[in-house]
Amino acid sequence: MDELNDESETLSSLGDKIARVSDIYAERFAIERDDLWHLCKLSEELGELHSAFLSLSGRGRDRGKSEAELELAVEQELADLFAHLLLFAKHRNINIAQALQTKWFRYLSSKPE
Template sequence: MPKTPRPLPELVKDVAHVSDLYAEQYSIERDRGWYLAKLTEELGELAAADLKCTGQARCGNRSGEDLRQDLEREAADLFAHLLLFCKNRNIDLEQALNDKWMKYLPEYDTCDE
């Protein structure tokens, strides 16, 4: 597993490849609705894992370390499915972040000098 950050386009490519393998292995047909449904499903799973980590849901005899690992994995699932959703909808997430969020940073300059 790489420890150095990868550019977002490379992450999108790799996540899409893993998703393609999974869909092929389990004969999953992915249409436009599937991408949003999976994003919603993963958000619910992240919320459930977070509730367990904060003691607001039953977690059986799972250790705090196991619960934290579940939370991290669900966050990764949500992020991966957001990337897949954006790819499916032809959303340039990096550009959208720049347009929506980074404009508020004083050091962010959109002008080429």
């Protein structure tokens, strides 16, 4: 259970830091962040990650970018998606570490069939 507490603290700290950045952005552009906004941002960021990956893998236009630039774009879009996932969880008061424990990590302690 100590691992879960450590993971919760790490995710919570990241979520708090990301929320501060999001607060700055929302204030600067007068954005009201409600349930729908958070969910739509997840979809938007997943689409941008998809596009960046397609470009990197040669299945989309590279727009004259080098492979390193395309790889960086994938990394940045993944960071955006992860940040917005944590923002959504924070907005909905979801402890993502606990949710992972009950949904995924419970299989780590079970014996294979």
